[in-house]
Amino acid sequence: MALQRAQLNSRRLYSELDRRMGLEDEGWETYLMRIRGVEFNEFHNGNVIPREQVAPVLMLGDDAPWDAQRVPRALSLRLDGDIEDIPFGLGECKASGTEPPPQSLLGPDAKGQQSIQGASWDSFMADIYGKPQSTANPRAKSIPKAQAGPSEEGISDSFMADVYGAGSKKPRDTGKQPSPVITTPGSPIQAVHQPSTGMSDLVIHEGLRKQDGAALGQGIAEVSRQSEGGTADSFMAEIYGAGPKDPQKDKSIQTPQPSLRRSAGSEYDSFMGDVYGAGAAPKPSHNPSEKPPSPAHVSPVAQPTSGGVPIPSSGVPPSNLRYLMAEETRLGLIRNESQFSIPGIRSRDRDESAMEGSSGVQSGPSRSNIELGREAPMRVSSVSTSYVISLHFCRAYSATGLLPSSRTGKRKVSRMLPRDGLKKQKSILGSRDGQASVSETLSSLKGGALDSLPIDVDGAGPSAPRRSSPVLAPQSDEPSAIEDFSRIATAPPRLTTQRKAYSAVETSLLTTPGDSPAVRRTVTFAAGAQMLRAPLAISGSSTSSTSAITGKGKGKASMKKLASLMPPPVVTLRANTSRQALIKKGKGKGKEPVVHMTAAEYAQTLQSKPVVPATAAVSGGDSQRKWRHLLLKGFTFFYVSGELTYASQSTKKRMDYIHCRGGVVLSTYDPELVTHIIVDTANPDKPDAGVTLRTLGLKKLGDIPDHVPTVKWKWVNSAKVVPNGDRAGNFRKVADGNGGYVTVRMDWEFMHSAFIARVHAGKGFKNTEGNEKDKGKGKTKPKTAAQRKEGENSEEEDNDSAADISDISNFTQDAPSPPPSAAEPPTYQSTSFPNEQEICNKSDPLGEFEALAKAEKEAELARERELASEFVNADPKDPTSIHQPSHGTHNLQGFLCDAPKSNSPTSNCPNQDIVDKLEALMELHRAKPTEEDKWRVYSYSKSIRKLRIYPHRITSYDEARNIPGIGDKTALKIKEILETGELRRIEIEHTDDLDVVNLFQGIYGVGQHIAYMWYSAGCRTLDNIRERKNGIKVSDVQEIGLKYYNDINTRMPRVEAGEIFTAIKRIAVSIDPHLYIEIMGSYRRGKVTCGDIDILITRPTDDGNTHEGVLITLLSALQHEGIIREYLSMPDFKDDPLEAVYRGLCIRPLREGEDHDTKRLMRRIDILTVPYKSRGAALIYYTGDDIFNRSLRLKANKMGYSLNQRGLFAGVVRSTENKMIKTCDGHIIASESEEEIFGILGVPWQEPWERVRS
DNA sequence: AGGCAGTTTTG
């Protein structure tokens, strides 16, 4: 039912999107894009090349349509055919969103990389979702239902609702997928692809320099008209170079993300066969049509030569050179020097049509006529380095949807829409004839830049005038395709615009010197198509942050607020103008040496100083610096320094800081003008309300208008430029003065509110109307203070029992670690770490400590060093030795995970008082919402850990400071504790809000942000939450968390966890006796109390079966048994039927003699299922503890690997932009056993109970 | 000045 609804919703959504974008009936000429050649002159044998050493590569063809050194203007070009059909296609992207996702992606032999990050669909939805969110409360925002044509409105409520619903349901409900509009925020090149119509557009933004590509190589992308179907192959063949892939070796590249199965190589075949064969989805693989690219089509790939630019191989139709963009390259490590088979352009028609059929959704009429269904495999042998190049395509939309296009009979013409502003667009749109409009547009352009851009839209490029009727084909010298999204985004409200988001495709090139380069496609980031109307764009940008919290953005109140937040507005202007005059005279002053001025005077002086944008020299690179002058643009501050007389140097500095970032500093408090009051009195941690009020000339804080937040300096400091398109957090768009805009993100004001009493001021949470406010984003939460508190009591536990484990689990046969049996209670035995033991024994405690510390330090420094792999406890016959060498691994040591645990007794810590104080401080920070606090906690936890094992009483600052992990700040705190026995900082940080916020965070699903929002909404008690005081929104999960607040925050005795697990296991095994079911988490680590029950389930596949479906069956059985009581989250077998997570609440079975009246607490339970192949990695993950995991993963990373719950991977490359995005999936090197992974990482084997680090 | 683990689910 829900599913059905979702299907409906998504269908509606898509058709609506299509309709709005005017995509339904558009057809386009087909173009292909290709890389003519890429050359690499670097070869790094198995070593990770530090990012710093990798120069960005911009690939511009020699015959690019412009000779300029720099792309003069943004260009836009529309390609027909799916980008998927282009070497850098998004094919997978789409596939990932389709019903039988995994399968459909792979050809029978396509065991290669499945590069999709799987993001397209998700992010697509997210984008849609996020868009409004960023704008203002999406739901609150009443946007008329979509109207045909350029709707003046954005997305209607119901529309959004649909999107929303569809979003959660995801692909599985739709046959037809949304357009994988992919985008990489901030990229100079952007692309959009609409699968339903098979079109792709790209935009290259100005500023790229040809010479940027000099460092690593060059390449050319071409867009050539695709005659009719078949060319694709040869095209591809050339690009991919190799002939048919070599099925033989297929040491495929593993994709961590998508299930292992999928990515597995031949070794996985049988496994996969089992999985899929089991009657689930048909094995995607075989496209009947699938066949190796015909030899004829395969042309040799340009050989990368160390020096020259490869030339296109023969047989490639002379292409009309168009535009190419490569944003940057990165190197990653590919461990396996054997060959990789990389699926080339994969066909999707088969899968897709099937899907379409089933879904009943009709796809866009114009399917690309490129021949699909082929695989252009390629093989690269001896891959040692992977280059990742990002390509971005983009398409612009006009009010009527896509760029106008004319149909030429059956043929569609691709066109580019030159545009420079909405007005132009509008006019263009208005006149059916593009030409006129174009010229208009052009004429209005700033001029200049155009010349060098003979961009011909329709293919009539300088090199090859090809298209016949480009509707808008500008002429020669006109940069016909000028796109300026920023403008669109910030265009005057009245000009409605539909804007499709950008998309980005990332392609990674795998190559090895002297070998054929291979191109692997990787979709890195997907955003969604979105429609905005100008007003939204504007308000959204400026209020985004507020919106979510503030609720509707329509009242006048909000409009007002909006206005005050908007960049250009009157306020600023006025402020400036009024000062202009004054400035003139005060001008010279600012500069001079020591002139004493009051803060007000200085502020005035500042007005005379121009805000200087970054110099040209800077403009190329560092965006933070480049756009510094925009960071605070639009804000008008009143700065409360608390200084009675002259402004201090620091005050002036800060005023300067604001000024040069485009902010205005008022010299006198004017509630009409001010947008923010900065309270920067003597103690930054303790803003002085009295002084502030005096300065403002007010009686009480309440006299400050609600829309004016009182913030600490920290907030001002938090502004930073983020890539356009990045809508995370509290961001706003600021016009860059060149018709574009930059996105600036800042912390939420409430995070840095000077006075708790005013946390609600400004953006932040509620609005006074009390109507619905936050868009309700929050979800779940981690360990709350409440929980931690609870746990603390009994948590001391540890080693004790653990004896009962063995009879409970059977998984241990595979699990390297036999449960802590009676034989090995969690007491540390010399057996585990002989080495360590020895060290300890012979050296005095301090010596030991220092040794450890030293080791740690060395480790970091010794990256280069290659030590003979000597694993303390590693099994010699273990594959370790094989892996290590191949990678030229360095045996890093000194990570937290390396040391089996300090054996220093925690009982009598000589520095306990210090530890207690620091811990208290850490907990205070833990409840706070900023990133800063987060890392502070991370840091404190490390310091505390060090202090705990430090054998002596610390007696001085220096002594403390010498402990690695303890820096200046902490050493000072220690000093204070030593001298006074107190730590003032604790009081300071312990603001009044903290207790309440901690209380709220005790609710499962409520974290720092939501807690603060509720607080700022006026809620103070759980009852306030229950009654939804002030209209706060409480999610389903939070509701449950609230209901069982105490239960959830109470740890259970180990025994109880055992009882529950035993009951569950019994049922599970009755479902399938072959299941491996194990209790993990703190239980496995031998803890005496457990915060929850963590269960891992998998199943060997040797008999041809899998555990597919058991989780659902099990859950339902458990529910019937009365064990499971609530669902906090349900499994989503998105791309792997074997991988899922369930989270919920359960109750232990009755014991003998108990009746149903016996009171039993509700317990948290998590059940995880994983493919058998991943069991080793999953065991590590799920055994924890979390700190141990992080350390292990960190170490893996430093060694050039990446570890997650699915396995240990090599060759993973992540985007520097967004670390969560992988630009290269890497390949798996271990996952089946814990030992293997430990071994490769050079981490001595540690029993579960020895992995306690927190 | 950037990294500090890496992932999934919800709304």
Place this chain on the structure above:
DNA sequence: CAAAAC
């Protein structure tokens, strides 16, 4: 996509 969670 942010937030919360593991």
Place this chain on the structure above:
DNA sequence: GCCT
């Protein structure tokens, strides 16, 4: 907050 600490470290590189």
